[in-house]
Amino acid sequence: MEEGKRLTCPVVARTQAAEGHVELILQSRALARAVPGQFAHILTPGVLRRPISFSRIESENDLIGLLFQVVGSGTRWLAERSIGNELDVLGPLGNGFPAPDPMKPWAAVGGGVGVPPLFAAVQKWSHLTGDRPEIIIGARTAGWVVMENDFKELGIEPIVTTDDGSKGQKGNVADPLSLWLDNHNEAQVYACGPIPMLQAVRRLSAGRATTYLALEQRMGCGIGACLACVVPTVGDFGLSYRRVCTDGPVFRGEEMMW
Amino acid sequence: MEEGKRLTCPVVARTQAAEGHVELILQSRALARAVPGQFAHILTPGVLRRPISFSRIESENDLIGLLFQVVGSGTRWLAERSIGNELDVLGPLGNGFPAPDPMKPWAAVGGGVGVPPLFAAVQKWSHLTGDRPEIIIGARTAGWVVMENDFKELGIEPIVTTDDGSKGQKGNVADPLSLWLDNHNEAQVYACGPIPMLQAVRRLSAGRATTYLALEQRMGCGIGACLACVVPTVGDFGLSYRRVCTDGPVFRGEEMMW
């Protein structure tokens, strides 16, 4: 995997990805060699950098995407960047998803801003697998569904769920995933989203599919030095806290202790 | 004197007044009713507002000037404002200079960014006095002399001094002031600048002229509530700390206890 560096990357495009969601496209040769699931740790005016996953990775033209929801001061500042502004980025960081096993059925399940890293994975690997991957994307409400069209442009029709039923199936991603798992054996499930969603994915997949979960945690350094970004995992002697920034963000479902 | 208010004032012009010195012209009916020597307390990104005197007051067209040296974060931010930006200002604040006695000789002595409030005074009152006022302006070096041309445009040739002799007389404002005082009786001297300069003005004028000194002090509220901005003055029972923001900025020389 590419070793992260400190980079200065120009913004070359900016789109309103959904209500309160922005996607910035950065030009960077180094970042464009990232693996889906890796992230950038971005300097914003606060005391800490902000971690954002790559929403797309186009190594042919040295472009990557950052798709984020505006939730606080850092993402608000990021959303105000425009073409020509430069971002100070550490990246690519962390361990991304493994390439899917081409012989096994593959599903990608994303909730909210968990969708972007899955799109990057599907964009990179969907041609590898015999069947196209099953894509299930959930959001709170219709206005917050992201990257649906990007999947369509890859020729894949995602299943969309919304909590309030304003788009796609009413409910969350668990129902369609459960259905899919019933019909696929020895499957592999890639997921990213809120913890309760990931817990559901793990529970549903247990004994039926290998799960790779991309986690979030509040970070300090982003590079493994401060032990801020830990999540509870199963260690040799019980609970063991491991770092999202360098041991993850992608963990296997059975590694998690929740 | 005009009661200060909280105002939002657009920047209508910006000029590079000297090396590292900027003058902003704001449009504001309320500020343009200020008395020379009063100041504006300006919101900048820091925790405190920044006090700046009015460098010119043009009540006919509702314009005032703020001429400042870039010395830190607040003035740097102010220097980056451009036409159309708005400033959040409390003002006009403080007690300005009294109108000069038209019957008495008048000198205005300014050092560095002490010059602007004196220009505002001369601009307003120079036609009142029989003789034109004597203007003495000092600076560290030639590049930092401010408002010389503004005085010339009023038809007054200022005496310029610089510490390094790079412009005008080498030395400080004390020598020309001393000379002038030797030739004028019952004079009135208006001064603004660094403390050592004001002390020299007071010493030279003692017994010969009435002095009005415009002082600076680090401020909190700017409106008399916090007692931050005090200077040592002669009180009924000895030392008494009085507020630059509301008891000043203009004090009579003999009021000071230094």
Added chain:
Amino acid sequence: MVTDLGIELPRGMKLSNPVIAASGTFGFGSEYARFVDIGALGGVSVKGVSPKPWLGNPPPRVWETPMGLLNSIGLQNPGVETFIEKDLPLLRSHPTKIIVNIIGHTVEEYRQVAERLTNQDGVHALEVNISCPNIKEGGMMFGQDPDQAFAVTRAVRDATDLPLLVKLSPNVTSPVIIAQAVEAAGADVISAINTVLGLAIDIGLRRPALGGMTGGLSGPAIKPLALRIVYEIAQQVKIPIIGMGGIQNAEDVVEFLMAGASAVMVGTITFQYPDRMNQIIRELPDVLQSCGFASLREVVGVALPQSQKSNVQRAGVI
């Protein structure tokens, strides 16, 4: 929607809302009258008042730090007689609660000024300042030792039947021990916190930036420290707490309430935004609403460890 922001503190002290101007940042009230709707505030705590006039510390008296403000005013004030004669009449014309912050060099001075202010028309409560870091004798000294904190509080308690706030210093190993001492001595309310003892160096002048050398740090920088102290005290005393330190907006107020404060004071931000307290009061109902609360009462202490919440609810006469 929370429509009633009113709270009731001990001895029948009713505030229209929980937002009070912090002592020393709001003068004697009238200075800010043309910038602020004083009548809409929950209360005003005036600048510290002593029996005789105090000179205060040499300037400079303020210095900006990262998201903070160091001050070394040294409690310059005209003395209680001038306050009663000149400032109180102006102040009491506003329909708000007036809390007089009191200060002395000795226990006896605290007692004197408390006595003098009792039964003055317009004085609704006293706030005993045992935590000013900017004076050599008195002030913080009393707030750093539980026995002395007890002694001052008891002396003032004996001198007045006004609601008694005691304002604590953060510059101690255990704020809880001081809080318990003043509770035992008869304080009705704890104000927490006063400023944090700090220093800045003017590297150009090669000396401390403030005339008084060290100073008191206020502003957003100290908010986490202030919240921690409120949270600790709320678990160990039964009387209500007025929280303060770095409040900038209605969300910050909610943090203090959740940590166990029944009301708040707002100081340094007023220098930047004179009308911010009014704005906070206007926005508080919406913020409470968006956090899912139906009344102010429910919020107080909700972030405390489970077993402690009842304490606050008992205390919370709100």
Added chain:
Amino acid sequence: MVTDLGIELPRGMKLSNPVIAASGTFGFGSEYARFVDIGALGGVSVKGVSPKPWLGNPPPRVWETPMGLLNSIGLQNPGVETFIEKDLPLLRSHPTKIIVNIIGHTVEEYRQVAERLTNQDGVHALEVNISCPNIKEGGMMFGQDPDQAFAVTRAVRDATDLPLLVKLSPNVTSPVIIAQAVEAAGADVISAINTVLGLAIDIGLRRPALGGMTGGLSGPAIKPLALRIVYEIAQQVKIPIIGMGGIQNAEDVVEFLMAGASAVMVGTITFQYPDRMNQIIRELPDVLQSCGFASLREVVGVALPQSQKSNVQRAGVI
């Protein structure tokens, strides 16, 4: 022009310059190797190490505050044996001074880990952490009481002849009393300060934001508090002080030196700007020059009250 930034601390510990990476913010050193020129640093203080592995506190472990950072790591570490086996070899490949920050639940644990690290190739000094606010037993407890601070320091002193730094807590009424206790117990250097005990509330979740509830505040917000403590201690102890808390740039370093510190540590800012320490070291000569100093030695303690300067000069083996 100041060209020599070298300083010498007691027991012959020579640093190429006074800028050291602060414990806990720089891991075991090698994590930052590709972002920082580690060899150019005055030293590196590694993450706190205990005799056995520690689990640390539940997440979330960090929270941003106005110009500050709250953390509740809880000293997760792999234990001294793994440190010696895995981390030390990588770290000692860099030509800098390695300071190992040590921690224990009991005096005996501090002694054990100190003993184990003595005579390890590449360990140049120990920093006794008696000030971590994030663990229930040990840590700050020892740093809040002069007798316990003395006991820990003495036990470690007896176990090692390495240069001994003792890191103090700001969360005390009198840092001077603790400083004097550790000086009397044989500390060679005082590190001041560790983080300030603080709290934040996640108002959406209605609970403390950190998994460990309270946390330690670092970053620019605490600089005035840190400077005040250095300034107080420098007037009352003779051993050198390494100052820290909120340093962002070379000017901040000069403030600490003027307040009486002989060297500094830099922590939180590294998260934003990994190479900021390198930049500070490059810029320090110019800043000293522009303040009119010809050597580092002249700067130390220059802002202290006149009578105290000699103390520091005596202490300042720089």
